[in-house]
Amino acid sequence: MNRFSKTARLTAFFLLTGAALSFAQQTATGFVFHDANGNGKKDRKEAGIANVSVSNGVDVVATDARGRYQLPVGNDNILFVIKPSGYKVPVNELQQPQYYYIHKPAGSPALKYKGVAPTGKLPSSVDFPLTPSEESGNFTALVFGDPQPYTLDEIGYFSEGIVAEVRGIANIAFGLSLGDLVGDNLDLHNPYIKAVKEVGLPWYNLMGNHDMNYDAVADSLSDESFEASFGPANYAYNYGNAHFIVLDDILYPDPRDGKGYWGGFRKSQLDFIENDLKQVPKDKLIVLAFHIPLMHHEENAFRNADRQRLFDILKDYPHTLSLSAHTHLQRQNFYGKADGWRQEKPHHEYNAGTTSGDWYSGGITGKGVPDGTMRDGTPRGYAFLNISNNQYTIDYKVAGAPKEYQIKLFHPKVVNQQRGTAAGIFANFFMGDKSSKVAYKVGNGNWKKMTYVEEADPAYALELFKWDTAEELLPGRRPSNPENCTHLWRGAVPKGLPAGEHVIEVRATDMFGRTFTQTGKIRYELPK
Structure with missing residues (x-):
């Protein structure tokens, strides 16, 4: 430090x-x-x-x-x-x-x-x-992960693929973007601001590692351009019975070697959090928002001592939530006593899917916007943070899809009616985590529990193979290689069902007790 x-x-x-x-x-x-x-x-x-x-x-x-x-x-x-x-x-x-x-x-x-x-x-x-303004204890905020345009064309993708969908949205208190508002070219901050203005909501922003002054000689000077466009990089505000603390959690240059960046906080930032919370009643919901996730599993990603002091400051606040982005994946991270969290109930961090998805990669959709599905198979989109008093739920909305679309299925279209298959039925439950309950049934069969797996989403891998086996250049840009998905389940394909088409039904219950469903079709045929 x-x-x-x-x-x-x-x-x-x-x-x-x-x-x-x-x-x-x-x-x-x-x-x-x-x-x-x-x-x-x-x-x-x-x-x-x-x-x-x-x-x-x-x-x-x-x-x-x-x-x-x-x-x-x-x-x-x-x-x-x-x-x-x-x-x-x-x-x-x-x-x-x-x-x-x-x-x-x-x-x-x-x-x-x-x-x-x-x-x-x-x-x-x-x-x-x-x-004075009437504020209900029940309200919803709109949350964007990583818009991250590197060019004016990508500002256009953000405007057309995300902003246009929520322009003029009603009954939302405010918006919040979780950093990487642009991709290194800080002259794009102003076009980004003009794009997000079209949503029509008061909009808060935080700094990502691609919003920094890379020529700064000290971490405390890396936010000079951000401050000129957005104001403080560390601040707080109240709404209803929730207290929001917005933070820059990028140490740059990396204090270990002066190169690159490291997740963490300066002492002055942690002092601010401590001083701020002295004025905040213990029964409030404390929502922390920052760019790089707290990443309990590796010291290389986030400085452990800073996370520990943050957890120590929060120890007397039973209602907390962290929001992060940065990874271009979607995850639910939970921090327990082994990670230094000092309460019985683990601390939940929602590592949000991004509005840029996989950095505007993939095939071009009908709107002229890249598909952008992320490396874990989560489609690009945005989130709604719903707060009721000091409790919360989170909804993920896939861009361009109905709000009910929460599970993507992958399974064979046709199987041999006389033989079994090693193929599986996969369910990617975008807001799930390993504790989610996911079950399936095929045709008139019984409901069976699906098995949680951490591997590449086969639907995403299939799309990638299309790029790698194409004999002519495809429009758009090849997506990134897959990463293991942390919200994927597998079920076996039942043997010997009658010939014909059968409906696959999957139902998944999230951490908030809400159940979602998705269906697909599989055909059993006798061999020709």
């Missing part, structure tokens, strides 16, 4: 470049207030709002009875209000929530992609407007 603070590194940077600025720490003050006339400014008669959390990215304080706060700031801080339940923050014309003030008197250091322009002197009062 780098022991120098962001402020100290920026101080050194500007001293070296001859910037004649005073870097003494200052105190920021201001009001969180009821913006009765909606002009964004605190007018004389507008009342402050008490007991609202405000942060400088590390410290968190509550406003006093007059709605006033005080916080220390250096010369590289973003001040932000932590939106309380029952209020809304303004959004700009691009549907971006306006809840923060960037304080960088000298602006960002020179980087390939532009950061924040100099903000000048700290205002005498940094105020945050809120307006």
Whole structure:
């Protein structure tokens, strides 16, 4: 872990470049207030709002009875209000929530992609407007994993294949994208923002490893362009009875060797989480959102000490959920005591399927958008996080398919009626995990339990073989090689059913107790 603070590194940077600025720490003050006339400014008669959390990215304080706060700031801080339940923050014309003030008197250091322009002197009062808003404890948020366009053409695929499907969607509180908003070209952040604006919802974003300034000399400077486009990379807000904490969990450059990146948090980020939660009642649902999954099984993916401190901070909060993306697979990860989780009930992390799927690979669909099925056989899509008080369910929606489509079947189309076959009936239950109950029946047979397997989805492998055996170039791009699927089940093909067509029925029950079904057809024939 780098022991120098962001402020100290920026101080050194500007001293070296001859910037004649005073870097003494200052105190920021201001009001969180009821913006009765909606002009964004605190007018004389507008009342402050008490007991609202405000942060400088590390410290968190509550406003006093007059709605006033005080916080220390250096010369590289973003001040932000932590939106309380029952209020809304303004959004700009691009549907971006306006809840923060960037304080960088000298602006960002020179980087390939532009950061924040100099903000000048700290205002005498940094105020945050809120307006009352009815918020039900029952609400739904729309969640996007990895849009990750590398080109304007891919922005078009994202717009046509995902955004167009949810444009104007009703009864959704807000949207949240889980990082890799673009693919390394940070000039695409603005086209991405314009694309997602069309959904018509207040939209929150977090930073992925492809949203970073790769020429940054320190991790704390890798988010300069992100901050210019989206505001703080670490922040929090409340909605209903849920408290959302959004985090940058990419350490770059990797502190082990200065090359690449590593999953983890700086000490200041973990201090922010701890300070933030001091203001949050224990019965709230705590939803953490970050890009790289906590990956309990290998130290190479995520720094274990950071995950452990996070788990220690959360130990007294019985209702928690983590959201991540990054893998371009869909998984349900559970962290128990062996992983350092300090409660009886394991911590659930939903590692979400992506809107770009397998990086916009595969054949071209009727809409002109690549198929994009992911390496575990999960089709590209997006998720709905449904919250009821401090409980939640998650729905995955396959892009371009009915919402009921939750299981993909793979099985023989025809078998010899007189002989058995080693072929199997496979069910890829997109939101499943190894504890899911999955059963099947063929024709008039009895329901039988399917066996959980971790292997490549044969339906995905078959598509790949089409690319590898084609004698002419196919439109689109060959998908990635398959990865083992963590939500796949197998059943045997029954022997000796009467000749003719039989219906295969599969039913799967998810972790929330909801049952989904899918059907297919298999034909038994006598040999010719």
